[in-house]
Amino acid sequence: MSLKLKDINKLVGQDVHLKDINLEFESSSRYVILGRTLAGKTSLLRIMAGLDRPTTGTITADGVDVTGVSVRKRSIAMVYQQFINYPSQTIYENIASPLKIQGLKKAEIRAKVMEAASMLHIEHLLDRLPAELSGGQQQRTAIARALVKDVDLLLLDEPLVNLDYKLREELRDELQKIFIERDSVVVYTTTEPTEALMLGGNVIVMHEGRILQIGETADVYQNPATTQVAEVFSDPPINFMHGAIAVGKVTMDSGFGFEATARMNDLGPGEYTFGIRSNQLSISSDNDENARLTGTVALSEINGSETFIHFKHDDETIVVQDDGVHMHEVGTEVHVYVHPSNFYVFNKAGELLISPHND
Amino acid sequence: MIIRKRTIALIIYLGLLFLPIYWMLNMSLRTNADIMNVFAWYPSDPTFANYMKIFTDPSWYNGYINSIIYVTMNTGISLLVALPAAYAFSRYRFIGDKHVFFWLLTNRMAPPAVFLLPFFQLYSTFGLIDTHIAVALAHCLFNVPLSVWILEGFMGGIPKEIDETAFIDGYSFPRFFIRVFIPLIRAGIGVTAFFCFMFSWVELLLARTLTTTAAKPIAATMTRTVSATGLDWGLLAAAGILTIVPGALVIYFVRNNLAKGFALGRV
Numbered sequence: 210m211s212l213k214l215k216d217i218n219k220l221v222g223q224d225v226h227l228k229d230i231n232l233e234f235e236s237s238s239r240y241v242i243l244g245r246t247l248a249g250k251t252s253l254l255r256i257m258a259g260l261d262r263p264t265t266g267t268i269t270a271d272g273v274d275v276t277g278v279s280v281r282k283r284s285i286a287m288v289y290q291q292f293i294n295y296p297s298q299t300i301y302e303n304i305a306s307p308l309k310i311q312g313l314k315k316a317e318i319r320a321k322v323m324e325a326a327s328m329l330h331i332e333h334l335l336d337r338l339p340a341e342l343s344g345g346q347q348q349r350t351a352i353a354r355a356l357v358k359d360v361d362l363l364l365l366d367e368p369l370v371n372l373d374y375k376l377r378e379e380l381r382d383e384l385q386k387i388f389i390e391r392d393s394v395v396v397y398t399t400t401e402p403t404e405a406l407m408l409g410g411n412v413i414v415m416h417e418g419r420i421l422q423i424g425e426t427a428d429v430y431q432n433p434a435t436t437q438v439a440e441v442f443s444d445p446p447i448n449f450m451h452g453a454i455a456v457g458k459v460t461m462d463s464g465f466g467f468e469a470t471a472r473m474n475d476l477g478p479g480e481y482t483f484g485i486r487s488n489q490l491s492i493s494s495d496n497d498e499n500a501r502l503t504g505t506v507a508l509s510e511i512n513g514s515e516t517f518i519h520f521k522h523d524d525e526t527i528v529v530q531d532d533g534v535h536m537h538e539v540g541t542e543v544h545v546y547v548h549p550s551n552f553y554v555f556n557k558a559g560e561l562l563i564s565p566h567n568d
Numbered sequence: 569m570i571i572r573k574r575t576i577a578l579i580i581y582l583g584l585l586f587l588p589i590y591w592m593l594n595m596s597l598r599t600n601a602d603i604m605n606v607f608a609w610y611p612s613d614p615t616f617a618n619y620m621k622i623f624t625d626p627s628w629y630n631g632y633i634n635s636i637i638y639v640t641m642n643t644g645i646s647l648l649v650a651l652p653a654a655y656a657f658s659r660y661r662f663i664g665d666k667h668v669f670f671w672l673l674t675n676r677m678a679p680p681a682v683f684l685l686p687f688f689q690l691y692s693t694f695g696l697i698d699t700h701i702a703v704a705l706a707h708c709l710f711n712v713p714l715s716v717w718i719l720e721g722f723m724g725g726i727p728k729e730i731d732e733t734a735f736i737d738g739y740s741f742p743r744f745f746i747r748v749f750i751p752l753i754r755a756g757i758g759v760t761a762f763f764c765f766m767f768s769w770v771e772l773l774l775a776r777t778l779t780t781t782a783a784k785p786i787a788a789t790m791t792r793t794v795s796a797t798g799l800d801w802g803l804l805a806a807a808g809i810l811t812i813v814p815g816a817l818v819i820y821f822v823r824n825n826l827a828k829g830f831a832l833g834r835v
Binding site: 258260279280281285286287289291293295296297298306307310311354358 | 727735736737739740743748751752754
């Protein structure tokens, strides 16, 4: 099935929830909608599902207008952020529920439920009630119910956000494998760039009800069209600096400078915004071409096997990702090294001019 | 030691609470002559004659049957009307929803006596006087608003996403409501039924005015024990005990959810 959203707008009272959304979805492909909270991800998903009506705009499925068609008559499944199951029914009945409505034979229902349950590793829990399960198991049930009927459109609204870290990683791995085998359009929303990168497929970056960029996930990550996309889709976080290119040299407003690369020189003199991901900064230098930045440590946070050092350079706070666990005293002076070719360059309007990856 | 003191205090409190009920039980097992002449903590010569009279005399036991009929009718009607209304208030936003919802509760702010005359006139016109349905409908004026409030509270605790998931699964609305939704608010329905029962069972004024003989409630029958020879104490006490029993039974079934019901389902 191909799904097409045309000029979708959603207003609730005076608030704009969605603005001029135009999207096309092809079957057997995965789409990740990435955006912060209140970006309009859920509003968009609900309109695609048919739970809400857009204020203006049309939705067509295989060329047929389905804008006002009731959710009951559409071939969709949805998994919510909260764990939504029927509390008074057992796990088996929960998963079987959409099949029973379709009027399938008992044996067929049983086979399908077993298949879905084994895919999500909850075969041993089928006789229990949802309230007796852990959060992860409850969400597995909800996902199994969504997978059990073959739908054209499978929607997942931040399904892993209420799970703890370990469970999230585990389920994300499994989901990725499950989605690849599906013929349906899979749309998955998330606030986490890492999650988007792991799931692959295509990404739709949203911000405040608008679509910022659409494309293959890896490509969008490497070539964010604007500073806004880079900000939303950056993990580890990205640092921005303002500066100017003149006579073969880049000079930041803070005074920090380095030799411009050939590509930067091609841009010509002028003011630009420079972006650098924190993993491209390091506190030790292995290359003579590296530029050196000096600052004082403001905060040092240990995150698993990495340390994020927030340091003050001039008036700006810059984040450096340092591999391994290292303690850094607050207030000490640090030298941070960066290779000039790793900078993203944006023009004053925030549009991408140079990325370290495009040639 | 503090715990011991508290236990003693509670036992005394409980004793005081149960004293009138115990006294009624005590009286119901004694003859009138015994009650009037001797002070006794317990019946020295217990007799079931008072109870036998109630169970054998149709003018007595019909009072119970009448009461049970109109109370059941009222509870049924109240729930049938209130369930969809509460669902609408809990799930949809419409113009004036909050005002209508509050207006419902204001119906309970007037004493039943206010509505006595209009009800009597209206039911006389339609020939409904002395029927069970007349009393049941009159009590709906008080029980439907209360039911809507209690049920709305319970329904508000069920996430809207469950409804949506059911519709996505393909449930039709009636099927979803009966198969999925009602089991989720079972406790709320039980508590609502209890509150309807309780109001209708103890309400005397409307029930007595709207009936004469065929649908006369037990509470009205009890007022007849006053005669030229004085009050029939033993019989009245026995009738009182029998009137408490159904209420106590219903309370037993909803005991775990009662507090939530008193808070109109909003805890």
